[in-house]
Amino acid sequence: MNISVFIIECIIMAVLFGILVFGMLFASPLTFISDYPPEIQEEYYRSQNREAAKKTLSKIMAVKKIAALLVLLFLFAWMAHKAGAETFVQGLLAAYGYMIVLAVFDTCFLDWILFANIRRVRLPGTEHMEKEYHQKWFHVKVMLPLLPVFALGGVAIALVMTWLW
Template sequence: MITIFIIECIVFCAVFTIFNLTYLFKKPLDWFYDYPDEVQARMRTLPQYKGKIPLKENNYRKKKIPAVIIFLIISSIIVWFSGARDFVMGTLYAFALFMVINFYDALILDTIYFCHSKKVRYPGTEDMVKAYENPKKHWIGFLKGTGFAVGISLLVGGIVEIGSHLVF
């Protein structure tokens, strides 16, 4: 089960990276609220972004809710096929999987790549190196993601438990 878990983590992280970087490069303004507050403040003053910055509510609905639904479905299937057949195992397995992805996102994608890559900087904010390199917002996101992981994992555990009664 450990080998399978490690393979799943690698695959999940790879898919997560491809999905997020593709989306980031195709629609960078959809990620506006993931950027440092100082960068957001600067962008609000720049004429090239006037009327283009998404509303936070629309951004949440467009980006977060579909990701939650997709992750819930995929996680439930993966956890089931990994051998979890009850609420506790389903919850713990999903939580462990989610936390690996959460940590990978905070450390590799956010702290190492995002904070230091010039490719993800908005035009007109390139001089804000200190703001971009500050990982604080990303690690706060990690903590929020941990709370989110608890909720999603409980739902996955419930789905696994219900599934075990329907199948067996």
């Protein structure tokens, strides 16, 4: 497997992911409402009198996340193939690496640095919640339970990769 191709793929993936996320957030801060800390979500729903919309938005987010996971399954399999992964184990390590890089980029850069400091992506009625937007432990607590899921995703991606190529 070619490590330099893997690194270049990770950089391109992170940049494109950041552009996609922030593009969607600038269009509508509600795009990823379920990814905000609970205190911010509660304040938004309370301040906007939108309790009824809460359940509907949660279902829509679940559908969006499942669709994104399916797209990533095939995209990561293709990327692993392009990086030169030829065996199941190489595909598994590449896929897991892509997921870890994306998770670390999302948590450490998007959530902790950009997301916390750009007021335009804050939910209406929560602009004053400076401390809540700068929570670091919340994002880590969300990401840690996903590590075993990433491992299972890596297996699925490696299987798709070995099946397609």
